[in-house]
Amino acid sequence: MLRRTLPRLASVKDRVADAAKQAVKGDEHFPALKGHPAAREHARESAENQAGLAAVEEEKERGGRASTVKEFQIYRWNPDSPGRPFLQSYFVDLGTCGPMLCLCTRTYVQFSFNFRLDGYGQVLDVLQKIKSDHDSTLAFRRSCREGICGSCSMTIDGVNTVACLKPVDTDTSAATMITPLPHMYVVKDLVVDMSNFYQQYKSVEPWLKTKRPAAEGREHAQSPAERKKLDGLYECILCACCSTACPSYWWNSEDFLGPAALLHAYRWVSDSRDEYGKERIQALSEGWDKLYRCRMIKSCTATCPKSLDPAAAIASLKTMHQLRKA
Numbered sequence: 001m002l003r004r005t006l007p008r009l010a011s012v013k014d015r016v017a018d019a020a021k022q023a024v025k026g027d028e029h030f031p032a033l034k035g036h037p038a039a040r041e042h043a044r045e046s047a048e049n050q051a052g053l054a055a056v057e058e059e060k061e062r063g064g065r066a067s068t069v070k071e072f073q074i075y076r077w078n079p080d081s082p083g084r085p086f087l088q089s090y091f092v093d094l095g096t097c098g099p100m101l102c103l104c105t106r107t108y109v110q111f112s113f114n115f116r117l118d119g120y121g122q123v124l125d126v127l128q129k130i131k132s133d134h135d136s137t138l139a140f141r142r143s144c145r146e147g148i149c150g151s152c153s154m155t156i157d158g159v160n161t162v163a164c165l166k167p168v169d170t171d172t173s174a175a176t177m178i179t180p181l182p183h184m185y186v187v188k189d190l191v192v193d194m195s196n197f198y199q200q201y202k203s204v205e206p207w208l209k210t211k212r213p214a215a216e217g218r219e220h221a222q223s224p225a226e227r228k229k230l231d232g233l234y235e236c237i238l239c240a241c242c243s244t245a246c247p248s249y250w251w252n253s254e255d256f257l258g259p260a261a262l263l264h265a266y267r268w269v270s271d272s273r274d275e276y277g278k279e280r281i282q283a284l285s286e287g288w289d290k291l292y293r294c295r296m297i298k299s300c301t302a303t304c305p306k307s308l309d310p311a312a313a314i315a316s317l318k319t320m321h322q323l324r325k326a
């Protein structure tokens with residue numbers, strides 16, 4: 001195995017502890033994570049977990065009773081079986097699962113930081129392990145396993161996030177609880193009905209709308225400065241973590257569009273090539289609930305696994321609407 005064939009240049013524990021400190025310190029040590037506090041937090045957690053793994057292994061080698069088995073309590077409900085939902089416990093040896101990283105990423109991490117990445121992965125690794133080795137009836141969504149598709153969103157220890165980016169908490173003395181996104185209709189286990197969410201996204205017409213044809217019949221041009229205005233907006237993966245963390249959305253999900261759809265509405269209003277900004281804002285403000293149900297509680301921004309700021313986008317839309325009225 002990679003782990004055994006590569007020489008250890010220093011104590012794994014020390015190296016990963018250094019990496020964890022670097023992740024906390026910030027952008028100069030993890031330049032790729034610049035401006036992404038959620039990703040930096042995940043990097044820090046991952047590095048700390050690797051340190052935990054090294055510590056447990058060292059204790060085991062010394063004959064101690066350290067264990068890598070952790071309890072996961074997972075929400076179960078099957079529409080075909082009568083009965084109420086319940087939490088089912090699974091006991092998983094963390095040292096035997098994940099992470100689901102490609103070989104080049106593992107090798108990069110191994111050589112760059114001199115620590116291995118063959119245990120203690122993300123929560124999605126644990127779910128895959130449970131489904132393949134413990135209980136194949138467990139239902140959850142996933143596809144890309146790298147925070148791009150948005151399909152593995154769920155609530156992990158009370159926080160909405162995507163399971164493929166969330167590092168496993170390696171404290172084996174406490175169980176990790178995994179439940180579906182809150183205030184959504186459950187289809188089965190961790191799978192929720194996203195129909196209303198997608199319908200609301202569709203309602204903001206998330207595509208380029210122009211009145212004039214593109215110059216010379218080609219694409220609509222945009223300067224680098226105009227393109228930069230879309231940073232922090234286009235990265236949304238439609239995971240619905242923000243909308244389902246929003247108290248206003250919980251109680252008004254039929255009428256209030258929610259932070260995800262509104263962030264996309266703002267993305268198209270901000271696009272220099274789009275020529276329907278006025279009509280878009282007009283449509284959002286028809287019926288007070290669509291936009292103005294937002295109370296600026298900012299749970300959406302706090303939970304976004306991509307470090308986006310839907311609350312700020314909504315505030316900008318409101319400002320634009322008020323300025324147009326004035």
Ligand code: SF4
Pocket residue numbers: 235236237238239240241242243259260263303304305306307308309310
């Ligand atoms: S804004 Fe963030 S939390 Fe909301 S849908 Fe997009 S990526 Fe997910």
Ligand code: SF4
Pocket residue numbers: 245246247248249258259293294295296297298299300301310311314
């Ligand atoms: S800022 Fe608005 S959209 Fe975001 S959680 Fe609060 S009420 Fe919901």
Ligand code: FES
Pocket residue numbers: 141142143144145146147148149150151152153162163164165
């Ligand atoms: S599997 Fe695609 S975001 Fe998690």
